[in-house]
Amino acid sequence: MLLLVLGSNYLVMFVGWEGVGLCSYLLIGFWFKNKEFNNAARKAFVMNRIGDLGFLLGIILIFITFGSINYADVFSHAKSFSSNNPTLVLITCLLFVGAMGKSAQIPLYTWLPDAMAGPTPVSALIHAATMVTAGIYMIARSNVLYTLAPVTLSFIAIIGGATALLGAAIAMTQNDIKKVLAYSTVSQLGYMFLALGLGSYTTALFHLTTHAFFKALLFLSAGSVIHAMGGEQDIRKMGELNKLKATSLCFLMGTLSIAGMPFFAGFISKDELFSVAYEHSQVFFGLLILIFAMTGFYMFRLYFLVFNGSFRGTEHQKSHLHESPKTMIIPMAILAILSVVGGFINFPEVFGGNHGLSNFLANVIKPAFYTGEAGLSHLTELFLMLISTLIFIIALVAAYVIYVKKSVIPVSDEKEMSLIYRLSSNKFYVDEIYQTIIIVPLNWCSNMFYHFIENSFIDNIVNATGRAMVFGSNKIRLAQTGSIGFYIFAMVIGIIMMLLFNLI
Amino acid sequence: MNALIILSVIGFIALLSEIFNFRKFLSAVVLTGIAIAFIANACEWNTAISYYHRMMVFDNYAVAFTGVILLVAFLWFILSPGFFKEETSRSDHFTLILFSLAGAVVMISYANMTMLFLGIEILSIPMYVLAGSKKSDLRSNEAAVKYFLLGAFATCFLLFGIALIYGATGSFDLAEIRGIGYRVTGTPSISLYPISSIPLFYGGVIMMMVGLAFKISAVPFHFWTPDVYDGSPDVITAFMATIVKTAAFAAFFRLFFTSFTAIIPNWSIILWVMAILTIITGNLTAVFQHGLKRMLAYSSIAHAGYMLLALIAMNNLSQSSLLLYTASYSIATIAAFAVMIIVINKKGNDDFDSFRGLAKNNPFVALVMCIAMFSLAGIPPTAGFFAKYFIFSAAMQSHHIGLVIIAVAGSLVGVYYYFRVVIAMFQGEEEALEKIMLEPSYKFLLFITSLIIIILGLFPSLLINLLH
């Protein structure tokens, strides 16, 4: 990862890029005895690779267009290109394909939930904070190119928004604690790409940072919960775990941050995204309202189901409930603190902050759509903050009502569900769709190639020549009859032919 | 001429040995005689003396081919003692072989058509007898009869052709006939000659071609070859496949190269068709064979086809390539026959299966056979490869690329059946023959043949430069 971000040219970045892919593969398949886990690791690697193909082609095109793959060379040359130059659009699109794979955007996101097969610290580090953010880093790093290709930026925004929506929609009905967090990550990554697509690179990086804090925290806390439950991950079997004071407090901090509790880190970065969307696109603004609500809802649902109510697990599990050792709690605590106060690195001016992060990055990153010095007025900013706080409260209340007051417990898998619920809980059948439109035809193709073309067709031609020889031989040898009369007859025919030829 | 004389003298000595009862030393005497003949022949290099009013000319061409024949004969005599031991009248056999050799020398060095006829007859008649020399074997008798009948038939055509040409040109002499073809001005046509004789001339050429084509086993005059080769005693087949074929080709080439180059367009195409048919027939029929002897018989037809390419090419490379080809083909055939005889002695037949396991206990024998098969198939670094290459090269130089492609395809088929022996030798180790004790003379024979094949394979210039 360090190689990826510290590299000064695209090739080094690619080396790091594939390197983290490899580590991800190895770590997801850490418990290698389990076939399902191995399959998940393989799926992650292959999907990454699909993205990598796009990335690689992008790098090659950069090399051909600019004659170099050094950031410095490329970016300085690029400035001479006109906006929406087709080559630039192609380059940026190809690079984005790579980001789609690495950062789990539609359509290459299905590996991330499966990657939860790995140990939880792995999920915390790689699949929440570092590896999956590589795509965002890459686009931010290449901001010069992307700014010159607004078409691609629109595309990125659409994908990002759709992913954010889809992720949130699925997270609302998942019953595995890690799966909820996984789809939440997918959704949050969508936020970041949406920010990029709307032209505000620093916003994306800011949210990347805060997300790293609270998502890693959430994962580690989840790990703590699973550890306490002796390996159980189904939230329907949990409940009343607020007995685990430290864990539940940390988890709460994380939840509040992601849901957008005012002045927590998550709130600040989400608010910045909110503002950017408001500035540039009404559609996305409206969409974000919905997504924020969903985010808040599913996170609080998760919290209430796990920590509130009464314990729904087995007696055996109950007796084993214990708080995690200090080695696990301390990192969680640190992250919890950061989740709360981390927003201050880029605190908006409206409250006296100095937009520290933006200034820090100003040399390298300029926003794509420069709206002038003023930007939004302070009043509008405050108004927006108010709206997002409102959403937060609504989500909290809704979740509380359903899961605490009414003590609704998500149904077990066998019971009947409504259509929307089924769609959501089955991940909108995306994996199955992939299976039918890609895997099955691929298998069929391969089999056809092998059995039909290879064995019956090409090889047959080769063997047929051999058989023709033997056949010919069989026929010709019959001419050797052993009868002198026939021999002489044949010779005479030959002589006559020769004479005839000569006469002509 | 010296070689001819020495051969005839040795022949007489062999005849007399029956009377004076020194059969036991006969082999040694014959071998020595042949060696002396070889040396004497070599002394005539670059002399080109003609004898009997230009009946025979011992130019370099004749000396070279005679040298090859004598070398092969030398090897053959080492090969064949077994054959001579059985029969009581073996001195007669020696005599017949030696006279046949003399006929071969005449066939190679003739400068007059009558000598050609004489040579062919002197070569062939002993062969008719020897083909049937295994008196107890019905197939041998059949072979002799077939050979004789078909041979006589073909010789008739030869004689008829000679007569026609004499009628058209008024001469038997090769050089004169050529001159008549070209006239003094050097124009390659015989248009200045009386019109009425031209069909005579063409007819004569065709007839002679038929007679000679029989001798070299070209399609469609090849039908005698499998039956005769198969029926004759093994060593006689070896003689036929090597020396007779060499002499026949040398004669064929000499005739056409010297006399009939004026009308190449007429007979070249006939040879072209003949060559293609021969290559295809020879190779395809050999594929199906299960016995080595019959396979070699059919493949010799294929080799005749390849050698015909030299005749079709008719350029400065033809002579040398033909020399190399006949030499390498003959020596490899001798080696193959030698191994075959060894196997027949042990296993009783020459089926491919009899060769199984040979490599295990008799690696030397197997190696020699491998080398021989590689050479016949045309795999480097053996003499056979370069022989084929030179001949194909000559053909390509005369722009017969299609023919070369067919010949190459034929060679590929050849690889298949030659390799069946090789594969069999390295398979089936359970059935391995116990170590065969070879007589020193046989070991020497096997060694020297493989050595020659490899040396010619590395340095083909040795033979090529002779006639270049």
Add this chain to the structure above:
Amino acid sequence: MITLILIFFPLLSALALFPVKGKNIKILALAFSIIEFILCLVAAFQFENNAMPQFMVDVPWIVSLGINFKAGIDGISMLLLLLTTFLVPLIILSSFQNEYKNPKLFYALILFMQSGLMGVFTALDGFLFYIFWEMALIPIYFICLLWGGQERIRITFKFFIYTLLGSLLMLVALTYLYLQTPGKHTFDLLAFYSLHLDRTTQGWIFWALFIAFAVKMPVFPFHTWQPDTYTDAPPQGTMLLSGIMLKMGIYGLVRLLMPIAPLGLQDWGYIAIILSIIGIVYASCIAFVQKDVKRLIAYSSIAHVGLISAGVLTFTLQGLQGGMLQMFSHGVNVVGLFFIIDIIQKRTNTRTITDLGGIRLSAPLLASFFMVIMLGSIGLPLTNGFIGEFLLFTGIFQYNPIFAAISGLTIILGAVYMLKAYQNTMLGEKNRITAIFPDLVLSEKLVLIPIVIMIFWFGIYPKPFLQMTEPTIKNLITIIGK
């Protein structure tokens, strides 16, 4: 002089093996091959990095046919000589755990073949090239015939005749070129380069030569001999075939086809490239459904070689350089892969993927080596496969971006089938067959360690190798451009 030594030393050592008695054959053969490697290193150190062939030997051989024994070493040759002399000791070492009957013959044939290979890579005379080409073919035929699997007679026959057909085509083309050289004809390659035949003739020459090399590599659709032959041959035979011998085909493309028929390349090259690319996707798909892991690797080799062939035929600097580099990488990787399969087969008596599993539990060292080599094979950055692939893709992209995108599928498909093979053999639970699986022994480690070192060296620091071939390739491009 050193060229002659490099060519003939293995031949002489092959002959020297015969009188030796007893158990020491293996060690002796190994010693000879290591000496050859050291000799090659000596040559490499003395090698000057310009475009001209060095250490030349030029002796008339068959004057009447214009054939000279002319050989020399330039950048491309040097790389391939290093590959050959590096791999042969490893291949010999890989056989130490196997018991072969008639070991003398076995090792002699391997060394004999090495001689032929060294000759092919250094010959500067067309006919000489052909002779060495055949000379490399005969020993491998016997190796496959004598120590191969069940169906070996039929399969080796097919292999031999198919390949021979290709080489005879090449010979006809070479002879034709020979006849075109002005004045006293010669087979000298330099004379061939300056022939400048007309467009149509160059087209014919292109196809004759391309088919010959396409059979060797193999390139779709001339590849059907390969899976059977690779699967049925003894492990060392497969390693020789895939590690070194197929490089002869690519070398032929660069040394013969491109300089002699550049116009033919222009006119017809696109078909050849398309065939190569079809081969990549086709073979990868088929690899995916293979149950025999050796056959799987054989098909993956077709895919990799298709990529190299396509890249080289684009005639761009990156494509050619990538091809050179990838030849070396592929040779190293594929030998490693086949060796690992051999290890698995020796221990479990099966190569069927579905029968295996969980080997990592008993043999973690083997699993690690396998992982590294596999990653090299799929072209992960920092392994040797990546640099070559990247350069090849760049070359193909310059020719046609769509082609590059399709060839790029190999990085996806390669990951798919290789990971699947790895997962099903190494990971998961142990079963009855893999229950007892001893880990690597010394001789096996000694083979795998140099391979792994090369994988990383090439991946991290390929510069010396790139520099070795660069002047020659640039020179080649300049010559042809004229």
